[in-house]
Amino acid sequence: MKLTAVFTFILCSLRIAATEELRHPPSRIAVVGAGIGGTSAAYFLRQKFGRHVQIDIIEKGDVGGRLSTVEMEGNHYEAGGSVIHPLNLHMKSFVKELGLGTRSLSGNLLGIYNGDEFIFQESEWYLINVIKMLWNYGLNFLRMYMWVEDVLDKFMRIYRYQTFDYSFSTTESLLHAVGGNDFTTKLNMTIDEAMQKSGFSQKFIDDIVVPAMRVNYGQGVKVNGFVGAVSLAGTDSGLWAVEGGNKLVCSGLIYASKAQLIMGTVTSVQERVRPTKSGGTVKLYEVSYETSAGPGLGMYDIVFLATPLNKEIANIDFLGFNPPIETFSKPYQQTVATFVHGRINASFFGCAKPCQFDLSEILTTDNPKHFISSIGSVSPVKPVPESDVSKNSDLKVWKVFSPEPLTDNQLRLLFESYHAVSAKKWLAYPKYTPPEKSPPIILHDGIYYVNSIEWAASAMEMSAISAKNVVLLAYHRWNGKDEHINQEDLAERLKSEL
Numbered sequence: 001m002k003l004t005a006v007f008t009f010i011l012c013s014l015r016i017a018a019t020e021e022l023r024h025p026p027s028r029i030a031v032v033g034a035g036i037g038g039t040s041a042a043y044f045l046r047q048k049f050g051r052h053v054q055i056d057i058i059e060k061g062d063v064g065g066r067l068s069t070v071e072m073e074g075n076h077y078e079a080g081g082s083v084i085h086p087l088n089l090h091m092k093s094f095v096k097e098l099g100l101g102t103r104s105l106s107g108n109l110l111g112i113y114n115g116d117e118f119i120f121q122e123s124e125w126y127l128i129n130v131i132k133m134l135w136n137y138g139l140n141f142l143r144m145y146m147w148v149e150d151v152l153d154k155f156m157r158i159y160r161y162q163t164f165d166y167s168f169s170t171t172e173s174l175l176h177a178v179g180g181n182d183f184t185t186k187l188n189m190t191i192d193e194a195m196q197k198s199g200f201s202q203k204f205i206d207d208i209v210v211p212a213m214r215v216n217y218g219q220g221v222k223v224n225g226f227v228g229a230v231s232l233a234g235t236d237s238g239l240w241a242v243e244g245g246n247k248l249v250c251s252g253l254i255y256a257s258k259a260q261l262i263m264g265t266v267t268s269v270q271e272r273v274r275p276t277k278s279g280g281t282v283k284l285y286e287v288s289y290e291t292s293a294g295p296g297l298g299m300y301d302i303v304f305l306a307t308p309l310n311k312e313i314a315n316i317d318f319l320g321f322n323p324p325i326e327t328f329s330k331p332y333q334q335t336v337a338t339f340v341h342g343r344i345n346a347s348f349f350g351c352a353k354p355c356q357f358d359l360s361e362i363l364t365t366d367n368p369k370h371f372i373s374s375i376g377s378v379s380p381v382k383p384v385p386e387s388d389v390s391k392n393s394d395l396k397v398w399k400v401f402s403p404e405p406l407t408d409n410q411l412r413l414l415f416e417s418y419h420a421v422s423a424k425k426w427l428a429y430p431k432y433t434p435p436e437k438s439p440p441i442i443l444h445d446g447i448y449y450v451n452s453i454e455w456a457a458s459a460m461e462m463s464a465i466s467a468k469n470v471v472l473l474a475y476h477r478w479n480g481k482d483e484h485i486n487q488e489d490l491a492e493r494l495k496s497e498l
């Protein structure tokens with residue numbers, strides 16, 4: 001009896017000690033940007049810091065950011081980030097948590113056009129495809145599948161680390177913890193070099209890998225090896241999107257996090273010292289912004305920057321910091337998404353009439369002649385009733401990616417006829433030029449940069465993973481818990497913990 005009482009006492013005191021160890025939670029946190037990075041940060045912040053902290057999300061444009069739809073003839077189509085991989089576990093759990101529906105994206109017949117002819121063309125017959133692949137590229141396809149699988153396998157460790165609350169203070173240390181030198185060296189070389197080193201044939205790289213990079217990142221095989229592998233994972237099966245639009249995840253996460261949304265453009269962040277009730281002082285960040293009703297500002301303990309910080313994107317001044325917080329000037333790649341309801345011009349793609357043209361996705365090789373990166377038929381984000389679908393199967397809605405806006409002449413070349421066009425211009429993702437050095441995550445004691453991770457690879461799930469990492473990092477640093485930051489050998493150490 002007595003002994004148990006002693007034990008209980010010890011346990012209780014330990015527990016009190018454990019809770020007392022935690023510093024008082026921050027009272028106000030600002031998140032700049034309501035894309036998937038900022039909104040998932042707000043969601044994880046609420047989970048980690050509890051219900052009393054005030055979370056303000058400040059957004060200058062639309063909730064969703066680079067997740068956005070365009071409207072054409074009463075239907076909505078994904079204009080930015082559209083494809084989600086079946087192993088993107090954060091996106092998957094958000095959708096489940098928020099009660100959203102999904103739609104699957106598959107069954108597109110793919111062709112690769114080199115400017116003169118199709119060098120690769122899928123048929124409806126699986127066996128024919130396999131034979132063609134083997135005939136033209138030997139075992140390169142199979143090997144690519146295994147190569148990507150290996151990267152993905154290692155990368156999946158991040159979810160386990162995050163479940164056990166581990167965080168990383170730089171993008172490089174996060175990548176190193178999941179994939180070792182194998183991953184960090186991928187940032188230092190192009191996907192071209194990485195695949196050559198792994199024994200892929202140059203023909204396979206030029207014919208198959210280049211087009212996959214162009215459709216996903218608007219750039220060829222000079223992108224870094226890591227984003228290259230992410231891009232190739234986009235050729236897997238089981239790809240999906242959110243019913244009603246991927247941006248619904250962002251609005252859902254704001255709602256679930258009970259964050260306050262402020263529609264305004266953040267112009268500057270500076271450090272202020274304020275007296276406290278108890279006679280001491282506290283350092284806070286003053287975040288200034290412009291709203292349609294005039295200027296506003298807020299004082300925050302922690303600031304999350306969930307947007308690329310480039311001048312032409314965010315244009316935020318960091319005032320009075322010593323040493324100064326560097327501005328990020330590495331350029332972003334422009335990509336234009338153009339939606340066209342019309343009949344594709346088969347002869348433009350070297351298919352002489354009469355020609356059977358049943359491709360629904362056309363990728364392109366590296367040829368200066370091309371003014372497009374890709375063209376593919378798309379479905380609305382919400383399934384349309386059968387009766388509304390055009391009976392004429394070659395009168396589809398096509399999404400064209402190009403580095404520059406399409407001219408009328410170019411549209412008339414691509415389409416025999418069309419009757420609706422809608423375009424959206426993006427600064428879409430970094431212009432990758434390895435060796436890649438990601439910008440820091442910690443910009444100041446309490447200022448964090450969620451989008452550092454984009455320089456390893458830009459994707460919805462990458463922003464969500466980074467958001468969770470940065471929230472854990474901010475939490476541990478707030479509470480002085482270094483043992484959950486930058487730990488190596490986690491894969492080994494967590495094996496025994498189930």
Ligand SMILES: Cc1cc2nc3c(=O)[nH]c(=O)nc-3n(C[C@H](O)[C@H](O)[C@H](O)COP(=O)(O)OP(=O)(O)OC[C@H]3O[C@@H](n4cnc5c(N)ncnc54)[C@H](O)[C@@H]3O)c2cc1C
Pocket residue numbers: 032033034035036037038058059060061062063064065066067079080081082083084264265266267306307308313314315316335337426427428429451458459460461463
């Ligand atoms: C055409 C295209 C296709 C893509 N395809 C895919 C795909 O298929 N799959 C995939 O996973 N990813 C894809 N991506 C990438 C993906 O969309 C992005 O990686 C992801 O959406 C980035 O989210 P984010 O929240 O980090 O940034 P953003 O979505 O850019 O969010 C940043 C937000 O901050 C706001 N903001 C900026 N400055 C300020 C300021 N000063 N004050 C207030 N607010 C500010 C912006 O308005 C924006 O809403 C694609 C991107 C593009 C453009």
Ligand SMILES: *[C@@H]1O[C@H](CO)[C@@H](O)[C@H](O)[C@H]1NC(C)=O
Pocket residue numbers: 181184185188435436437
């Ligand atoms: C990658 O290159 C950078 C220099 O750009 C270097 O500092 C770093 O050590 C290199 N990393 C690896 C893993 O080779």
Ligand SMILES: *[C@@H]1O[C@H](CO)[C@@H](O)[C@H](O)[C@H]1NC(C)=O
Pocket residue numbers: 345347348349412413414415416417
């Ligand atoms: C279709 O493509 C061919 C070949 O590029 C071009 O000559 C023609 O003008 C295009 N347009 C139409 C409507 O056929």
